[in-house]
Amino acid sequence: MVIPDSLLRRLDVPGPRYTSYPTADRFVEAFGPEDYRQALRQRAAGARVGGVPPLSIYVHIPFCESVCYYCACNKIVTRHHERAAEYLHALDTEIDLHVAELGAGQPVSQMHFGGGTPTFLTDQELEGLMASLQRAFKLMPDAEVSIEVDPRTASPDRLQRLHDMGFNRLSFGIQDFDPDVQKAVHRVQSYESVRDLIHAARAIGYDSINADLIYGLPLQTAVSFERTVSQVAALRPDRIALYSYAHLPERFKPQRRIDSSQLPPPDTRLRMLGGAIGGFLGYGYSYIGMDHFALPTDALAQAKRQGRLHRNFQGYSTQPDCDLVALGVSAIGRMGSTYSQNAKTLPEYYDALHQRQFPTVRGLAATRDDLVRRAVIMAIMCQGLVEFESIELAHLINMREYFGAELERLAPLAAEGLVEIDERSIQVTALGWYFVRGIAMVFDRYIHADQTRARFSRII
Ligand code: SF4
Numbered sequence: 001m002v003i004p005d006s007l008l009r010r011l012d013v014p015g016p017r018y019t020s021y022p023t024a025d026r027f028v029e030a031f032g033p034e035d036y037r038q039a040l041r042q043r044a045a046g047a048r049v050g051g052v053p054p055l056s057i058y059v060h061i062p063f064c065e066s067v068c069y070y071c072a073c074n075k076i077v078t079r080h081h082e083r084a085a086e087y088l089h090a091l092d093t094e095i096d097l098h099v100a101e102l103g104a105g106q107p108v109s110q111m112h113f114g115g116g117t118p119t120f121l122t123d124q125e126l127e128g129l130m131a132s133l134q135r136a137f138k139l140m141p142d143a144e145v146s147i148e149v150d151p152r153t154a155s156p157d158r159l160q161r162l163h164d165m166g167f168n169r170l171s172f173g174i175q176d177f178d179p180d181v182q183k184a185v186h187r188v189q190s191y192e193s194v195r196d197l198i199h200a201a202r203a204i205g206y207d208s209i210n211a212d213l214i215y216g217l218p219l220q221t222a223v224s225f226e227r228t229v230s231q232v233a234a235l236r237p238d239r240i241a242l243y244s245y246a247h248l249p250e251r252f253k254p255q256r257r258i259d260s261s262q263l264p265p266p267d268t269r270l271r272m273l274g275g276a277i278g279g280f281l282g283y284g285y286s287y288i289g290m291d292h293f294a295l296p297t298d299a300l301a302q303a304k305r306q307g308r309l310h311r312n313f314q315g316y317s318t319q320p321d322c323d324l325v326a327l328g329v330s331a332i333g334r335m336g337s338t339y340s341q342n343a344k345t346l347p348e349y350y351d352a353l354h355q356r357q358f359p360t361v362r363g364l365a366a367t368r369d370d371l372v373r374r375a376v377i378m379a380i381m382c383q384g385l386v387e388f389e390s391i392e393l394a395h396l397i398n399m400r401e402y403f404g405a406e407l408e409r410l411a412p413l414a415a416e417g418l419v420e421i422d423e424r425s426i427q428v429t430a431l432g433w434y435f436v437r438g439i440a441m442v443f444d445r446y447i448h449a450d451q452t453r454a455r456f457s458r459i460i
Contacts, residue, residue, distance in 0.1 A: 005274070007435075008273065011435045015438060016441070017315075017437065018311065018381050019314070021444070027362040027364045029362045031338070031340060031364055031365065032361070033352070033357050033358040033360045036363065037358060039335035039340070040101040043323055043335055052323065054106075054322060055109070055137065055323055055325055056109065056110040056312065056319065057111045057133065057327065058112050058114065058314070058328075058331055059129070059133075060074075060115060060116065060328030060330060060331040061087075061114070061121060062074060062087075062116040062328065062346070063075070063083065063084065064076070064115070064116055064120060065077070065078075065152075067254045068254065069185045069186045069255060069258045071254045071255075072246070073115070073116065074330040075116040076116070081120070087346070088128065090350055091129065092132050095133065097357075097358055098136065104137075105138045106138065107137075107138050108138065108140060110145075110317070111145045112147070113147040113148065114314070117150045134166075139166065144207075144208075145166050147169075147170060148171045148173065149162075149170050149171065149172050149197070150173055152187075152189050152193075154197055155197075156204075159206075160200075163205065168206060168208075169210070172194060172197065172198070172237070173212045175214045175217065176217055176224075177228045178220065178225075181220050181224065184219045191231055195235060198235045198237065208238045208299075210239040213228065213229075213232060213240065213241070213242050214242075214243045214245050215245065215273060216245035216263065216264060216272070218262035220264050220268075221264065221268060222271040225272040226276075229275065229276050233280060236295065238295050238298045239288075239292065239295075240292070240293040241292055241315065242273075243291055277434070286304065288304050289433055292315065300316055307383045310378075310382055311382050313334075316382070327342075328342065329342060330342055330349075337365060337370075337371060338366065341361060341363060342359045372395045372402065373443050376391060380428060380436060380439055381440050385426070386425060388400075389424065406442050406443050409442045410426065410442055417431055418435055
């Protein structure tokens with residue numbers, strides 16, 4: 001599909017990624033540890049009568065050995081590996097607190113280690129952490145267990161150890177293979193090293209390999225990025241996430257080390273995006289939504305075809321909505337209709353856990369309106385289809401009355417050919433999938449009450 005440049009230009013505005021709704025910038029400090037405990041107790045009560053789906057778990061490892069200048073993550077840059085011991089001890093306490101509320105052996109269908117750099121931890125440390133988690137929770141036999149791997153901290157032997165520990169999915173941060181771009185962002189990793197790791201992961205038997213790329217980085221050109229796209233496609237990762245770089249140096253300190261005069265101009269960014277989309281489709285990948293591609297045989301591509309796609313804090317998923325226990329500094333979880341976030345600094349995080357308190361510092365209990373809008377936004381983001389009847393029955397509203405203003409705001413997008421609206425549904429078109437964030441934004445109550453959208457990355 002050829003996407004007109006004029007459309008890309010008009011619709012490439014800042015917007016949320018909708019890994020949650022309401023988005024994390026709406027969380028409030030009035031939501032604290034006691035609210036989180038209550039949400040866990042409600043889940044425990046539901047579990048006793050067998051009424052809750054399995055859990056998902058996210059573990060945040062914040063340490064990185066060196067800083068990538070484009071980074072917008074919550075991380076701690078250090079070469080002092082001994083700092084991991086105190087952190088792991090705190091994680092153990094946090095796990096214990098969850099067991100005290102939920103009971104031991106809660107089934108888990110999905111577990112993800114992210115960061116920072118999870119592979120900052122040694123194999124022994126990761127084994128210890130996995131053992132703690134397995135004592136506390138019950139990993140289901142077909143659970144997806146994934147870890148983000150920094151190719152600079154991994155070797156084929158390490159990948160084997162990780163597989164032995166139970167990890168069955170890997171995500172590699174590649175970003176760009178061009179050596180000059182890598183130097184400009186302070187993340188140098190050769191194509192050969194990544195290629196060898198991906199080949200090793202295949203030979204070991206990992207179920208799925210994901211590659212992350214970023215366009216819009218300093219010194220990237222349409223030609224250089226096309227080369228990266230073809231190199232990545234040749235490695236055949238099962239999934240590819242293609243992120244757009246948001247240069248917000250006033251918010252993210254490492255980005256101040258990027259020479260803004262080296263950033264590609266908007267026209268080049270558009271050409272990179274168009275080239276990458278066309279490139280991955282041409283290399284046989286299916287477009288999933290927003291910034292994700294997958295091989296047609298991958299479970300995500302199958303789920304998309306069958307309308308079974310879901311979305312959580314890790315992005316698109318094949319797993320239905322689960323309660324998400326988030327462990328570690330700054331981690332964001334979801335329990336029932338609440339969201340909660342842990343303390344963002346290590347001193348605060350450690351302090352709460354020394355007192356055997358949940359380190360929750362902010363969060364949100366979704367209102368009825370939030371839940372209706374979440375259902376609509378997730379239907380757009382995941383199925384590309386909002387069936388009025390199913391939302392009306394689930395939330396006891398009349399779609400046309402409740403969302404009269406939103407349906408009016410959708411009309412120009414319908415005129416552009418991005419959505420089709422009839423009496424019974426809103427359908428995202430094939431072209432509309434590339435702008436699905438912009439379509440979902442129409443239903444975001446907060447964004448329309450707020451003009452500070454520059455804090456979000458661009459929608460495509
Ligand atoms: S991009 Fe990843 S590896 Fe680089 S500094 Fe940020 S968290 Fe660490």
